[in-house]
Amino acid sequence: MKKILIIGEDNACRSQMAEGWMRYYTRNHAEVVSAGLTKQPVDLHAANSMSNAIIDISRHVSKSIEEVNGEEYDFVLYVFEPASLDGIELKGTPKVIVQPFDKPQQGANAKETDANYARIRDEIENYCFDFAHQYIRKLY
Template identity: 35%
Template sequence: MSEKIRVLFLCTHNSCRSQMAEGWARALRAKDLEAFSAGTEPSRVDPVALKVMAEAGVDISGQRSKSLDEFRGEPFDYVITLCGSARETCPVFPGAGRVVHHGFDDPPALARDDASAEESLLSYRRVRDEIRAFVLGIPENLEEQPAGLGQFILSGGEKS
């Protein structure tokens, strides 16, 4: 069997989208993906994200919000930014790895605009399901993204 693909899902707060992506990858792709998530400004795992993932049969209650700094020096095949802010503040990665962006709507931001709690849940569920489909397509759905091939190691340098 070939080695697992190491993936780091990156969002600003590592509270919702990146947590969902890590949870889906561990639940659906454990045989071929080694998944992690982090944030450039970590906070806490969103309780509604916990709820909608549990509804789908994926328990992410053991996950925690982590800083990108915890992964300095670790090799990853892909770093996938899931929000525009993380894409803009993503540190420089030396070597020939792949840093790719695949943005998803921000469920908490959508929920602020929703008229009811049920509408908010529907927004979270929609993004949850979009992330599930994306995770199922890794790495094929990343091949269209421009980047170098190979593996890279997060540097200990300054963020750009």
């Protein structure tokens, strides 16, 4: 089984969304975990947005990279643009992919905020769908 590590800045929003979508699209064909350079509680707007798209991340727990870097991964996906890839030591030789997504912004009102999160959620979903079918479960 392939192992995927998704790294975000604080493991609160984009990396949690990506973990939810990646688990959904790899469906027991990959072990998926996310972590952050730091850790913050899961963003409630992100959890709500994912729930609107049938994925429940409300029980996800934020993790720091130190909590998961003892494992060997086949893929490491950065969902932000890191200043450098040198600071994180990884076991083995994973395929490292940098695929930054915008940070969802608070809008002038709830409707605008929801739309901002939905846009990022959908971008992440599309990427995870393509990733899963390119590397994990080929479509025939």
